[in-house]
Amino acid sequence: MNIPLDRDNPTALPRQIHAHLERLIRERLLTPGTKLPATRELAQQLGVNRGTVALAYEELVAAGWARAHVGQGTFVAERAAGAGAPAAAADAAPLVALDWSGLFSRNAQILGADDERWRAVTPIPSSGTVVSFAGGMPDSGLFPTDAFRRVLNQVIREEGAALLQYYPAGGYPPLRRYLSTYLLRFGLEARPEEILIVNGSQQGFDLIARTLIDPGDFVAIEQPTYPRAMQVFRSFGAQLLSVPWDGTGPRAEVFERLLERHTPKLFYCQPSAHNPTGLAVSPETARRLLEAAARHQVPIVEDGFDGSLYYGDAPSLPLKAIDRGGVVIYIGTFSKILFPGLRLGWLVGPRPILERLQAAKQLADLHTSALIQAAVHRFCERKLLDRHAVRVATEYARRRSLLLAALRRRMPPEVSWTEPQGGFSLLVTLPPGIDAGALLPQAVERGVAFAPGAPFFVDGSGQRTLRLSFSSVPAGRIDEGVRRLAEAIKSARSRLRGREREERAAVPVV
């Protein structure tokens, strides 16, 4: 520990040491329970004698800032008097406070302005009283945590030193080879060197954006869509042009018209398990989107669930599997089918773009943890992922059915929703006049939460929509959650009708 001491200062040295430590404790830089350095050790560091430090510690204990435990040392008190209060010490005040906000890049300014939209996306968690359909994440209750712990042990024992050293940016070669074979199941043909390992799909968006987008560029994007993808493209200065979804995917004729008028740098979509609707692109729409993109030489960024999470019939092929124009960059992730917290995903693309993405990856954070990659590879190789995927797909299918049944049973007639073919969620449309954002606090009061749909819309619409995620709601709570939501909607509707009646009554009779 470094404590600046003024030896010419009339204040005795123990007092200076005491004052410094007191400030650190008060400002919670030294947190309760922290052991202070041994007196001998600190005395040596400061070049004072040991008694000086001992005196300072005694004063701290006397004032209630610390506790001495005989034979163990001196510790910051659990409830240090006044801890957490702002520093009064004048010597801590900066000479000049730098005005950081004047220095922010355009990218940071856009991020700051997007903050509000951001907060709306932060999901309300489930609790004893609230059934939350808000979080679009896998159920951590289904995690194969212990099996993963075992493979992690194996790979550390076998090749720990190599996995904990710097590693090539492209990824752990056996994982790239495994993915190359794995992706064939979905009709997707990629050589290991056409696969780049990244920190989840979010880093995929980021690397693609910085490799393709300059400020002012157009980006075509499905609507509704995943808000954080939208935000990445915006933060790099892109202007978003939306292509609305219908039941078969992003509307191909809108996309074609858009490409005739503009030259977007890329088109982003989630064709196989669309978030928030859970819908999938039809083969006919897929073909038309690809043909238009190839004709106009516009890359498609395909954000794909890996195809294991589908309900009912097998989904149509990924766009990348039928991409004869070589225009698709595919983004895959282990976040949905295994663990989000690993931050592990991959990009598949033609060599010229993949090399640039790899250079961008290297500059962004050198490489993704090889230890995590090796453990996931081992998990896959032992067929543990296949087994896990079947297990969770079955459970999510059950929750999806329960949710759809509850919606049919409980919802008033003007409410509609999508029937998800994959993924974790569906999109509900409320009766005219009801705003999902305004409904949320009333719903939470009744013990149910959801994600308002507006942040998923590019053009500021979607106020009447909300997303219900079924993946992390226990099966036994789904019906009750929907019942509460239906009550909240009915109540909002009758208040709305009351107001309409009043407004009609208030119209003066001419």
Place this chain on the structure above:
Amino acid sequence: MNIPLDRDNPTALPRQIHAHLERLIRERLLTPGTKLPATRELAQQLGVNRGTVALAYEELVAAGWARAHVGQGTFVAERAAGAGAPAAAADAAPLVALDWSGLFSRNAQILGADDERWRAVTPIPSSGTVVSFAGGMPDSGLFPTDAFRRVLNQVIREEGAALLQYYPAGGYPPLRRYLSTYLLRFGLEARPEEILIVNGSQQGFDLIARTLIDPGDFVAIEQPTYPRAMQVFRSFGAQLLSVPWDGTGPRAEVFERLLERHTPKLFYCQPSAHNPTGLAVSPETARRLLEAAARHQVPIVEDGFDGSLYYGDAPSLPLKAIDRGGVVIYIGTFSKILFPGLRLGWLVGPRPILERLQAAKQLADLHTSALIQAAVHRFCERKLLDRHAVRVATEYARRRSLLLAALRRRMPPEVSWTEPQGGFSLLVTLPPGIDAGALLPQAVERGVAFAPGAPFFVDGSGQRTLRLSFSSVPAGRIDEGVRRLAEAIKSARSRLRGREREERAAVPVV
């Protein structure tokens, strides 16, 4: 597996299946040893009868593409005839090949142009015949791999499900609290909420660059410096202005003059264990740099080793510890003192900038693996890091002394070098006329490697310098490595003198 079948095609179905699989094997999309799907399974997927698939497999085996193991299934042959040859199948050819290079952003174009400089930085590894001083990395032979495996087990057992789920972007709270106290050792006062966990210092550079730099901005940077930091700032469009090091740090009067003429967005330096020289900034220079930065309201990005790796006297305080103007963003990392492969580091900065950096982090990859954070926290909390740090600092100090002694003993008089006070390396300056890049292949021929110094220089100079890293060279090989290097230098010097004599001799007598 998806195999498109044309049922109207006169080619029998087994022939189509065979042709498809043969192509996948030939193109190494199905790699040797891969098990083909069971005939029953594939038949069901393709909607054909099982005999059709069995026939296709028999043909593959007959042609040497696969091997059948009775009772186990059919596997891609280890040395499939002609595997790896380019695809001849016309149906795989793209309709239109997208020209990706025309789509690259400015950022990607800069990255591409920097590629050459890049390759020079990729270190030549040690081998049985080559002693490599090239890699500036910790010695993986000293890694506490097994102790880390044990703490990883503990945290997965105790809180695995939470650590494998999505996690807040700021970081694992106990790790932020630990760092807050840990940093006090180095005089650095930071509350947990002023600390952001990132994927190693490389991601720190990246987040800072995107938060502060717009294309065309100036960035002041020490020279020599860490090439990958330089490259990040350049990739965001910055123009670099160099501030040369002398024995006490980046020259303060050059920095002051620079700030009078330009308004750089930030100043990047490594004050405590400078890579490549190993030098540290003197207290007087530190004070002047900080005062100038505060006066001109220019942030300093301090890339700090954490202070545990120093040789001789304790290093002077980090700039951040004496930063009364609130201008310093500090970057710390576990890569040097623990494991590079974890990709774990942190940023310390005033709240206004830290909040923006956190927003950028969230957009870049959501968060850093909480599992890794928790394991490292446990490792630190158990004082295993402290113990490890003492052990490696002692060993690196020994290697440093051996290297310095060998240089003094072996090098010809015109060679000079820095005396590192911290870090992993030192910088050698060669006799006039000898280029380190040209020397490298000759040195490798004699069994020694190093990193040429030019990539560490901002302005294209540094050709006469080279970096020697002592951290990962076994103590017993250091002297021999230096002996070989000295021989290579002497040989280059005598060739140079020979040429000079010839040139002088060739001057016509007037």
